Amino acid sequence: MxxxxxxxxxxxxxxxxxxxxxxxxxxxxxxxxxxxxxxxxxxxxxxxxxxxxxxxxxxxxxxxxxxxxxxxxxxxxxxxxxxxxxxxxxxxxxxxxxxxxxxxxxxxxxxxxxxxxxxxxxxxxxxxxxxxxxxxxxxxxxxxxxxxxxxxxxxxxxRHLPGVLGDDESLLDESFEDDLLGCPQYTRPAEFRGIKVPEVLLSGNHEDIARWRHEQRVQKTRSLRPDLSTNTQTIRN
Structure with missing residues (x-):
C-alpha cells in the first residue's frame, strides 16, 4: 500500500x-x-x-x-x-x-x-x-x-524514502542499482602518496565521467559478482 x-x-x-x-x-x-x-x-x-x-x-x-x-x-x-x-x-x-x-x-x-x-x-x-x-x-x-x-x-x-538522503540522486549509481556494483570514488587531494586520481574525473567532461563510471561498474560486477545481471554484457557508448 x-x-x-x-x-x-x-x-x-x-x-x-x-x-x-x-x-x-x-x-x-x-x-x-x-x-x-x-x-x-x-x-x-x-x-x-x-x-x-x-x-x-x-x-x-x-x-x-x-x-x-x-x-x-x-x-x-x-x-x-x-x-x-x-x-x-x-x-x-x-x-x-x-x-x-x-x-x-x-x-x-x-x-x-x-x-x-x-x-x-x-x-x-x-x-x-x-x-x-x-x-x-x-x-x-x-x-x-x-x-x-x-x-x-x-x-x-x-534511505529510499524521499528526503531521507541529502541528495536523492546519490541512489542512482550505488551498488546493486541496475544490478551493477558501485564505481570507485575519489576525493581531495588529487594526488596522495604518489597515487593520482584518474584524469577523467578531473576533466570536467560529465559525459566522459558518466561513461567511465559505468564502465568501472560493469568491470567490477563482471569480476566480483557475475551472477548479478546480463547488464555486465554491455558498456555504454
Whole structure:
C-alpha cells in the first residue's frame, strides 16, 4: 500500500533486546530522518506481552534439542495489538527470502512495517503460519541477535524514502542499482602518496565521467559478482 503524502513510514520492532534498535536508529541519517518526521521507529520488548511471574517469552522446543524458541502467546498478543489494516508483518529469519535493493524499494512504499526479531532457535511455527506476511533474510548466516537484522532493514528501506538522503540522486549509481556494483570514488587531494586520481574525473567532461563510471561498474560486477545481471554484457557508448 502506497504511503499518503507527508505520512511517515512507521516501523514497530518486536525484540528481546530492543535497545539494540534504539541505539542504532537514533544516530546519523536515520536519527535525522526521525527528527524530521520522515520515519517513526518504536522498538518493543517482547516480554511486555509475556504472562506469568517471570514474564518468560521463550521456552524449550518440543521434541528436544538445544536452544530456546520464542513462545507464540506474547508474539500473537503483540502483533495483534500493534497491527493496523495496512500493516505488513515481517519475520527476520535466516531461512527467509533474500533481502535485496529491490525489496527495500518496495517496502519503502509501505505505511507500517511490524518487524519480528528472531532469537535463539527462532519463533514458534504457528506465528510464522498465522501472523507473518513475509519472511526475510539479510544473508546466509545466523545472528545471535535478530534485532541487528531488523536494524539493517530499517536502514536500507528508509534511505529510499524521499528526503531521507541529502541528495536523492546519490541512489542512482550505488551498488546493486541496475544490478551493477558501485564505481570507485575519489576525493581531495588529487594526488596522495604518489597515487593520482584518474584524469577523467578531473576533466570536467560529465559525459566522459558518466561513461567511465559505468564502465568501472560493469568491470567490477563482471569480476566480483557475475551472477548479478546480463547488464555486465554491455558498456555504454
Amino acid at each position: 502506497i504511503q499518503p503524502m507527508n505520512s511517515p513510514l512507521r516501523f514497530d520492532v518486536l525484540s528481546l533486546f530492543p535497545r539494540t534498535v534504539d541505539s542504532f536508529v537514533g544516530e546519523s541519517i536515520l536519527g535525522k530522518a526521525s527528527d524530521r518526521g520522515l520515519i517513526e521507529v518504536s522498538s518493543h520488548d517482547l516480554r511486555d506481552w509475556a504472562k506469568g511471574k517471570h514474564r518468560e517469552a521463550d521456552d524449550r522446543p518440543f521434541g528436544g534439542g538445544a536452544g530456546m524458541v520464542l513462545k507464540p502467546e506474547p508474539l500473537f498478543d503483540a502483533v495483534e495489538e500493534l497491527s493496523r489494516p495496512q500493516s505488513t508483518v515481517i519475520y527476520m529469519a535466516p531461512d527467509g527470502d533474500p533481502f535485496t535493493t529491490q525489496m527495500a524499494k518496495e517496502l519503502s512504499t509501505s505505511q507500517h512495517l511490524v518487524l519480528i526479531s528472531g532469537h535463539y532457535e527462532g519463533i514458534d511455527q504457528r506465528v510464522r503460519d498465522e501472523l507473518v506476511d513475509r519472511e526475510v533474510s539479510i544473508g546466509d548466516y545466523v545472528l545471535t541477535n535478530g534485532s541487528l537484522a531488523a536494524a539493517v532493514m530499517i536502514d536500507a528501506v528508509s
